[in-house]
Amino acid sequence: MRIIADSDTWDPVAHPGFWSGRVDAETGGAAAALPSTRNRTMDWTLVGAISELLGALAVVVSLVYLSRQVHQNTTAVRMANAVTLQGNFQQLARMFYTDREMGDIVLRKMGGDDDMSPADRLAAYAYFFDFLKTAELAYYEFCNGDLDPVLWEASLAFYHAYFTTPGFRIYWAERRSAFVPAFQEAMDGWLAGESTIKRPDVLVRDRV
Numbered sequence: 001m002r003i004i005a006d007s008d009t010w011d012p013v014a015h016p017g018f019w020s021g022r023v024d025a026e027t028g029g030a031a032a033a034l035p036s037t038r039n040r041t042m043d044w045t046l047v048g049a050i051s052e053l054l055g056a057l058a059v060v061v062s063l064v065y066l067s068r069q070v071h072q073n074t075t076a077v078r079m080a081n082a083v084t085l086q087g088n089f090q091q092l093a094r095m096f097y098t099d100r101e102m103g104d105i106v107l108r109k110m111g112g113d114d115d116m117s118p119a120d121r122l123a124a125y126a127y128f129f130d131f132l133k134t135a136e137l138a139y140y141e142f143c144n145g146d147l148d149p150v151l152w153e154a155s156l157a158f159y160h161a162y163f164t165t166p167g168f169r170i171y172w173a174e175r176r177s178a179f180v181p182a183f184q185e186a187m188d189g190w191l192a193g194e195s196t197i198k199r200p201d202v203l204v205r206d207r208v
Contacts, residue, residue, distance in 0.1 A: 132168075
């Protein structure tokens with residue numbers, strides 16, 4: 001085989017088997033070979049696999065972070081709504097000990113007393129409306145997962161005691177359409193049964 005010296009010019013046609021490097025004429029060493037295509041392909045495959053692994057890991061970390069954020073946000077929303085619910089209860093109850101005359105009007109109407117002036121009847125109905133609207137809001141929050149189920153069930157027992165009084169039943173029949181359909185359906189179901197705790201009009205009457 002002919003050795004191409006430094007002075008020779010490599011002819012790719014005449015020497016198709018040689019690389020584009022040159023052979024050392026003195027040592028007879030082989031031509032400097034370029035990296036093989038196979039090795040380069042394996043290197044890029046490895047890089048691609050590592051990139052995919054890192055990408056998948058980043059997705060998992062992101063999902064864990066988002067899940068934690070959603071949980072924290074849900075807890076914060078439920079706590080805020082629980083505080084609002086408690087505040088509504090306190091406001092509705094406050095009337096009975098801060099305005100005894102108004103409290104008496106509401107209790108009489110709850111018990112079904114219709115021997116009242118139009119002004120007193122309207123005052124009692126206004127209280128009923130406020131009470132039902134706070135219940136509607138709490139029910140809406142519960143249905144949307146924004147109110148703790150345990151808190152809602154305990155609150156419902158209290159609501160139900162008021163809903164089942166004769167006065168509330170009469171008011172609901174006359175004003176049912178003023179509430180959202182989901183609450184209308186729920187109320188109809190609650191009114192079909194009796195309260196698990198004593199009605200307020202019965203409670204105060206039994207204490208006398």
